[in-house]
Amino acid sequence: MMSSEGALPLSEVPSAASSRRLFEQSPNELDSRGGGIVLQPDVIEAFRFGGVKLPSPPGADSGDRIYLDRDDRIIEQFPMPQTQTSWSLIYSAMRRGLPAEIIHPGERVTHLEQNAQTVTAHFESGRVEEAELLVGADGPRSAVRAQLIPGLQPTYAGYVAWRGRLEENDLDLNAAEVLRDRFTFQQGEAHLILVYLVPGEDDAAGVGKRRWNWVWYRALSDESLKSLMLDRNGTQRSRSLPPGTTKDEDIAELRSAAKACLAPTLQVLVEQTPEPFVQAIQDLRVEQMVFDRAVLLGDAAYVPSPHTAGSTAKAAANAVALAHVLMFNDGHPLVAALSRWEVQQRRLGIGMSELGISLGDRIMQLRD
Numbered sequence: 078m079m080s081s082e083g084a085l086p087l088s089e090v091p092s093a094a095s096s097r098r099l100f101e102q103s104p105n106e107l108d109s110r111g112g113g114i115v116l117q118p119d120v121i122e123a124f125r126f127g128g129v130k131l132p133s134p135p136g137a138d139s140g141d142r143i144y145l146d147r148d149d150r151i152i153e154q155f156p157m158p159q160t161q162t163s164w165s166l167i168y169s170a171m172r173r174g175l176p177a178e179i180i181h182p183g184e185r186v187t188h189l190e191q192n193a194q195t196v197t198a199h200f201e202s203g204r205v206e207e208a209e210l211l212v213g214a215d216g217p218r219s220a221v222r223a224q225l226i227p228g229l230q231p232t233y234a235g236y237v238a239w240r241g242r243l244e245e246n247d248l249d250l251n252a253a254e255v256l257r258d259r260f261t262f263q264q265g266e267a268h269l270i271l272v273y274l275v276p277g278e279d280d281a282a283g284v285g286k287r288r289w290n291w292v293w294y295r296a297l298s299d300e301s302l303k304s305l306m307l308d309r310n311g312t313q314r315s316r317s318l319p320p321g322t323t324k325d326e327d328i329a330e331l332r333s334a335a336k337a338c339l340a341p342t343l344q345v346l347v348e349q350t351p352e353p354f355v356q357a358i359q360d361l362r363v364e365q366m367v368f369d370r371a372v373l374l375g376d377a378a379y380v381p382s383p384h385t386a387g388s389t390a391k392a393a394a395n396a397v398a399l400a401h402v403l404m405f406n407d408g409h410p411l412v413a414a415l416s417r418w419e420v421q422q423r424r425l426g427i428g429m430s431e432l433g434i435s436l437g438d439r440i441m442q443l444r445d
């Protein structure tokens with residue numbers, strides 16, 4: 078996101094009417110297969126703050142949390158009502174809420190440069206844009222971060238997340254009976270699986286139109302990760318394999334491990350999922366979020382391991398706090414406001430990173 082009213086000095090505050098531009102590398106509306114996200118209050122607050130309507134319903138509700146054992150017995154059950162949504166529902170709703178003229182799809186930022194008055198972004202297409210502030214919200218593989226902090230690489234957390242999505246009505250009826258309207262877990266030796274319903278095609282959240290979303294965290298050595306990340310076409314990938322690219326033998330290993338380790342209900346779920354896919358869990362944190370006229374937020378700045386279920390909420394909180402700083406700064410120098418924002422948001426990022434690492438290590442039994 079870039080914001081400008083021409084070349085304002087850093088000490089001046091951009092007004093709400095500033096010219097804002099948003100550049101997204103994807104040329105299309107992203108499809109509705111995105112991963113599941115627990116809908117947290119900070120995300121709802123970002124919608125409220127931005128005056129953007131959340132779809133109704135915003136996702137699939139679950140009432141109880143249950144823990145299954147290897148024999149399908151419910152060993153723990155407690156009420157914890159929450160709504161599960163999807164990355165694509167949040168993305169599409171936010172995108173619809175923005176004025177079309179500020180969105181520039183198919184524009185991949187490659188590098189930037191700045192001087193005392195402006196920041197200039199360069200795009201793969203050859204496009205060049207100038208502004209007074211650039212917000213690098215370009216996710217865990219941020220190109221903006223790569224330039225601002227060369228050499229900073231995520232650390233592999235020692236385990237992977239196998240993921241799957243299955244149309245609601247394609248799951249065996251007995252398995253669906255156990256899982257429906259619940260958030261289900263099974264914790265085992267160095268592995269944890271969880272499953273819940275999320276919106277389906279075109280973000281539909283009605284009964285029968287949703288999808289089962291499961292994530293199976295499994296410990297994996299660095300060496301085995303490298304061989305897993307070699308895709309079915311012989312391309313060596315570093316952190317994730319999209320649906321359809323995992324080698325047949327790795328899918329076969331997954332299904333056979335499911336038979337050996339999972340509760341029968343969850344075995345059926347894994348067995349019936351057409352194209353499981355996988356990503357390495359990584360941790361990344363920055364020491365700095367403000368670089369004169371460029372800032373980093375969301376996963377571009379901190380990638381905590383997913384057990385916090387709060388990383389999207391963190392991205393939303395970063396963004397709302399930044400908007401407050403830009404809109405309600407009472408004429409103070411922008412540089413001071415950004416620095417205050419950075420102190421608070423770093424605290425949030427560090428806290429979530431540490432929580433994610435400690436939860437991950439404990440759940441995956443990686444360290445004593």
Ligand SMILES: Cc1cc2nc3c(=O)[nH]c(=O)nc-3n(C[C@H](O)[C@H](O)[C@H](O)COP(=O)(O)OP(=O)(O)OC[C@H]3O[C@@H](n4cnc5c(N)ncnc54)[C@H](O)[C@@H]3O)c2cc1C
Binds near residue numbers: 113390
């Ligand atoms: C297994 C797993 C489970 C998870 N579960 C949860 C959960 O339950 N709850 C939760 O809150 N979070 C969860 N997360 C994390 C969550 O998905 C992220 O924290 C969140 O999407 C971060 O938002 P973001 O806007 O910072 O980045 P992103 O969502 O990655 O968005 C970045 C955007 O920038 C675009 N982009 C990237 N590079 C460029 C470029 N060079 N130029 C232009 N555009 C670019 C991308 O196309 C994308 O639209 C999970 C993550 C994993 C791996």
